[in-house]
Amino acid sequence: MATGRDPNGKDDEDPWLKAVENADVFVMYNNDDEYEISKYIFTIFQNNKVTYVSPEEHIMPGFRTYQAIDQAISASKKMLLILSKESIENFSFSLETLLTLEKSLQTNKLRLIILLKDGLGEENIPKLPMLQLASHVILERNLHEKCIMNVIEMIRADVTIDSVLPAGNLAAGMAWSHFTGYLELVLPELAQGIQKCDWFNDNPGHMPLCLFMLLPHSGRSTGKLGDDDRDVEEVGQIEIIINHRPYSPKVCKVTERDKNGHIKSEYFCVAQYPGAFCALGTIKEEILCSFTKTQRDVEVQRFYHYLNEILNHEKYKQYGVLTKMLMYDDEEKGESATISYQLRKGVHDVIRNQLEKAAEGVKKTEETEHYRDEVCLLYHIKDTKLVFKVKDHLDKNKIRYSQARPASSGERDGDSLSEIERRVRDARWVILFITESSQKDMISMFLAEILSIGIETNSLNVIPVLNGITPAAIPSFMRWAMHICIDRDEDYLDMIVDAVRGKDVSMKSQIPVGNVAYGLAWGFFVNYLKHVLPDFRERVMQCMSKDPIRKYREKSRRNVVVSQQMWEIIPKSCKFRPSLSEVDAEIKGPWKVEKVEKHLHGAKRIFPCNLWHICTRDTDYYFAAEYLTPVKTLYNMHISMIAGLSYEQMMNQREDLTEQLRGILNTASKREEYQEKCGIIVYDDSSDEPLSSVIINTIKKETGHKAEHDALLRYLSKDEEK
Template sequence: MSNQRKRNKIDVYLIHSAEEKSYANTLKERLESYDLSVVTEDDTEPGKYHVQGVSSFVQSCSKCLVVLSESSHNSAWCTLELLLALEKSHRLSTMSVVVLRVLGSTKWQFQLALEMLNTVPRIDISSFSEIENEEILSQLVCLLKDNRTMEDILPAGNIAHAQVWSQYTGFLYYVLPEIDKMIGSTELHQANRDRFPLMMYELVPGNCNCPRIIEDIPRDENRKRITLMKEKTGKITYIHAGNTRTVDLPIYRVTDHDGTEYYCVLEIPNVLLGIQKMIQIRTPSKLQDVDVQMHMSKFYYTLAGILNHPNLPGTYHKARVITFNEDQAGFVLAEEILKAVKEDLKPYKQHDTSIPRKILTDRRYDAFVFNHEEDNPAKDEIANFLEEKGLTLCYESDRIGGSSFNFSEQLNDSRWTILVLSKSALHDPKFSHCCFMLVGEFLRTKRLGIIPVLTDAGHEDIPEAIRIVTYTAVDNNRMYLERILTTLRGEMIPYDTQSLMPAGDVAYVLAWNYAVNYLVDVMPGLGKVITETLKTLNMTPQTCREKLYLIIPKSCDCSQSLVEKDERIKFVKTTPETHIGNLNRVYTFDLYKFEFEGKEYHFAGQYPAPVACLRRMYDLKVAGINERKMSSQVEKFCEEITTVLEHKMSEHFTNFCEIVFYDDRKLSLSEELARRIDSP
C-alpha cells in the first residue's frame, strides 16, 4: 500500500469489546499483512471526545468490521458503533459493515444488529483461534474489499408500506367507497340497523397469525362469541390492473355478555399472509429475517394513517384498524371488536374511527420526553399541550444519578418516548449517542415506541436507525400536537392535507408478495383453463401458448384494458374461475388475439397488480412517489420478478410466465408481443 493511500484512507475500522482487545490486535496484524490499513478505538486522537472519535473513524473508513461475540453484543459502545456504520451505509447506499461472528453464545442483552444484521456480510467462526486460518482470513479480506451497494445486500425496502399500499390500491380503494351499500343491501343489516355499523374492520394480529375464518381468542368450548354468518355482503365488481374482480365480504356475529348480538364486516388483510409465506418457502435472505412483531406494528400504523387521510376521501372514515396481542393477559378478541362496533354505532358521534389500544397500560407515564437543552421551547409546547389533555409525562431533567446513556428506568416506566430532534441537536455527538441508545433499547424489546418530532430537521436529517414509521414535524397550525396525542392514545393518526406518508423502496417486496400471494396459487392451473377455453372455441391447443404474459408498461399506466391499450388487440374469452386466498376470491385469465403483419396471434395476458399499485401511489400524491421514483421502482420490480421466476418456489411455472416490459410511449403492445411470441 502506498504512503499516499495510507495518509488519505482507512480501509477498516475494527469494532470490538474491551474483553477482546488481545484478539483484536492479532486480527489487526493479520489484516494489515493483506495490505489493509486498520484502526481501532486505541487510535483515537488524545483529548478527543470518545463519541467524536468513534464517529470520525466510522465516517472515514471504507468498512467497519464488527467482532460480534457475547461481550460486544452486550456493549453499549459497540451498539453505537454498529448503528453509526449502518446509518452511513444507508446514507451512502454502500454496504459499510462486515461482521465476524464468534459462535458459542446466543443469550445476548442488546438487539445489537437491528432487523438487518443477519443480512450484513458475515463470517462465522467457532473460536478466536480460527483467526489464524488462512482460508477464513481470505474470505474475510474479500468481504472487506467488496464494494456492493445496499440494494444488493440489505433488507427489502419498506415491507410494511409495500404491503399496506398493495392492500389499499388493489382492494380497499375499490371496496370502501361502496361499503355502506354492500352492507346496507343485506337482510342482516336491514333487520339489525342499530347493531350493524356501515363500516369495515381490518384486524391486524400482532403475531401475524392469519386464520381463514376469524374465531374467538381465547377459545371457549362452552360459549362461542364470534360466528361467521352464511350471508355475505352485496357484491361489487371492479377492474384493477385491467382485470375484472367480483368481491363480497364475510359478515360476523359478535355476542355481548348479556346475549345481545352485533354484526360487522371483519377481515384480516390478505397481504399479511405474504410475510409468513415468504419465510416458509425460504425466499432470499433479504426477506428471511423480518421481525414479525415490529413489522405488524409498522403495518398497523401505516394502514391506520392511510385510512385516516383526508386527501383520500373515498376511503376516509370507512374502515377501522384493530390491532391486538392475543398473548396479553386477559385479552379477549370479542371484547376488542365489540368496543369498536359500539363506538361506531353511537348516535350523533363525531366521525372518529380511532380506538384505544390495550398496550402497556401498566406504565406510570404516558410518555418520556427526551430533547436537547436547546430545544426546550419545543419540548415545553408539547408538554403543555399533552398535560392539558390529561397525559402524564416524565422528562430528561427528572433523571437522577446513573449513566447519562442508560434510559432503562424511563423506558420501563413509559408507554412511549417522544424524541425532539433539531439539526443542531443531531450534530451534538452526546445527544446522537443517546438517541442511538434509545433506539437500541426499543429494538431489543421489539417495541415500536418512539415518536420523533422534527423541529427544523427534515426526514433526510434523521439517522436511518431512528427513522421509525410514526414521525411528525412541527407546524404553525399545531396539527403536529394532535398527531402526537392520538398516537399516545393508540389511535389512528390524523394527517393534514399536506402530509405525505413516504413509502420508500417498495419494489422488492411488491414482487415477492405478488409471487407468494398470487402467482404460486394461480399459475399451476393456467394450462388447464387455457386448454378448456380453447376447446369451447373449437380451437386447437397450438392456437395459444400455455403461458401468461405479464404486461408491464414503462409508464405503469394500467387503467385501460389491453383492448383499449392497443386497438389491434381484441378480447376473445375469459377462462373458468379460480378461487384463492383467505376470502376465497375469484380470479380468471383473459385470452386475446391480434393481427400483426398479416399473422394472427392469441395470448393470455394481464398487468401485474403491483405495477398498478405503483401507478396509484403516484396518482394519489400522498405516498411521496414522483414520476422519477415510480420509473425506478417499476424497473426494480421487473428485475426482482425475474429473480422470483428463477427461485425454487417458481420451478413448476417458470416456463409458463413471461415478463413483457416495454416503453408504451414509443412502442405498441401488439408489436412487442408479436416479437416475443415468434421467438422460440
C-alpha cells in the same frame, strides 16, 4: 505533494474517501478492541492481501469522526462491524449514520458483515433491521484463523438479495397495495350496501356501517371466518360491482353469550382478513425467503401502523370512519385470541362509541400506570427552548414526563447513558426531537435498538418531532411511528398531547413511505402468482383447444406459436392499462382462460387470466399477459400527493420492484409448479416501438419454446381428432 485535510471534509480530493473507495473493506470496531483486532484479524487480512481502512487507524486529526464514518459507509465496497462483549454496549452512532447505513443497504448487494467475538451469538446482535440483515460470523477461539478466512470469503463474494428480504420493507408496500387496490374502491360503496341488506334492516342497532379487518399476529387466516369458533358464522355477503368486477365482502353473525353459555345477543358485521396482510403469514410458513418470526411480528405491527396512518390522513378521513382494524395475538391461549372475542369487542366499540380507537395500535393511557412517566423527552442541548414549550404544554394537560439529554460531542454536561436508558425504559412514550443538531450527534446502539424494537414488544412508542428537517431524515426502522413536523404543523403541541393520550391524529402532510417495492413484489407473488402459475400451462392448452380459437386456427394457414409463460408487463411510466388492446390495436382478444377460484383469508377469491393474439404475415402468436398490478399502486401513491413518493422515487421503486420480482421468480423456479412459468417485460411506453413488437421479440427469445410448441400442437391435434 500531499494534500491537507479540511476539518469540514470539503477537499476536492479527499484522501480518506479515496482510501475507502480503493479498499476491499471498511472496518468498524470499538477502540477498546483495537490491539486484539490489529494483532489477530488485520494480520490475517494483510497476509491474504485484503486491503482495509478503519476510522481508528486512518482518520487524520482534526476531522469529524462521525462525518467520516457516514462518508465511508456510502463509499465502501463492503463493511465489517466487529462486536465484542465490551463494545456492544458502547457503540454509538448518530441518527445520520444510521440513515446512511440504511440507505447503503437498499441496493441489490449485501454489503454488511458482522463479526461476533468473545462468545457473542446472533441473539446478541442489536435488533436493528440493517444489522439483522447482515451476514454473521461467530469468532470461535479454537478456529480463529478459519473464521477470519470465512470473513475474507464474504468480503470477496458478490452476494445479492435475490432471495433475501430486508426487514422493514414489506409492510409499507402491502398496506398501500391493500388501500389503493381494495379499500379505496370498495369502501365508498360498502356503507350503502350494508344499509340496503336485510341483516342491517332486520337487526337495528346490531350491525355497524364498518369494515372490520382482522390482523392476527401470525399473519394467517382461517379457511372461513368462524371455522374454528362456534360464536362466528358466515351468513352471506354484500355484493358490490366496481368497473364490471365483483367484490363480495363477507357478512358474519357474532354471538354473545352470558356466563352460563346461553345466547345473550347476536350482532352482524362485515369482516375479513386483508389479503395483502395475510401474505406475511404465508411468507413465514412456506419459507419463501429468509423471514424470521421476529421479522414477521414486526411487519404485522408495521402493517397496522402504515394502514392506520393512511386511513387517518386528512385526505382520506372519510374512509377511516368506515374501517376498524382488530390486531390481536392468535398464538396465545385465552379468549382474546379468538375471532369472536375480537369481533364482539370491535362491534361494541363502533356501535356504542364508548372507546376511542387506540392511536397506532397502542394501549390507552389508563392502561400504562405501571410506567413511572407517560412521556420521556429526548433532546439535544441546542433544542432546549423548543423542549421548554413542549414541557409547558404537557404541564397544562397534566401529563407526567421526564427528560433525557445526552451529552453532545465535546461536552461534559448531560445525562449519563445509564440514566438516559432508565428514563426511556420507564416512560410509555418517547418524544424524540430530531433537528439539525441532534441528527448529527450520537446515540448509543442500545438506544437505537430499543427505539427500533419498541413496536415489536408494544412496550415503547416513539413520536419523532422534526424541526428544520424533512421526514426523509427519519431512518425507516422508526418510520412506523407517527411523526410531527413543527415547520408545517401549527398545532404540533396539541398533536403531541393527542398522540400521548391515545387519540388518532389526522395527518395533513406527506407520509414517509420508505421502500415499498419489496412488499409490493412479495405480496403480488404470494397473493396472485402463487395461485395462478401451478396449472397455468394446462389451462392455456384447454383455452387453445376450444372455440373460437380452434375454428380460427382451422381457417388460418399460418404457423402457431404459443408462449409457455405468463408475461407481466411493467411500463416504465407506471401508468397502468387494464387491457392490452387499449395500448396496441395489433393485440387482439382477450380470450378467457379458465379462472382459478379459491377460498382464501375468509373470502372467495377469483384469479382471472387472459389469452391474447398477435397476427403477423406468417405466424399467429398466442400468449397470456397483463400489466403488473403493483405498478398501479406505485402510480396511485405518486398522484395521491400524500405518500411522499416523488416522480424520481417512483421510478426508483419501479426498478426495485422489477429486480425484486425477478429475484423471487428465480428462487421460486426451483420448485416445479412455478418453473419458467412467468416472465417480465419492461416496456418503454414513451418510445415509438409498439408493445406488440416488444412481445413478439420476447416470445422469440423464450428458451426451449419450439419443443414445447410441438408438444402443444400434438395435444391440440389429438383433441381435434376426438
